[in-house]
Amino acid sequence: MAKSRNNLLGVGGQRKKLSRADQQGAGAARTADRKVAEDKKQELVRKMRERAEAQAPATAEADGNATAARS
Template sequence: MAKSRNNLLGVGGQRKKLSRADQHGAGQGRTADRASAESRKQDLLKKMRERSQSADTSEE
């Protein structure tokens, strides 16, 4: 069968591929995990900045 030049299927970008769990509504837990991981990362960055600032002031 020859390709049709008038077939525009797939034009306009691609859809996000969802896992079976996400298709059945199990995506909420994953977003909560990401949010908690992001908050832990922010806390760690804050601590690292505070340590580096205190090290800079003690060297001066």
């Protein structure tokens, strides 16, 4: 079935389905909330990495002592 040149609905991809909040104009607030959530996540990841790095030398030191005790 040939496409009609006057009916371009569906050409160029699908339309984004807007949530009820977006339809009522709360899209900007949601974007800001996502930014805050991303910042919190990055801070948590940074703290976890710092803790892991702090434990890594202690673990290596404990492993080294255990190896030296066996020798």
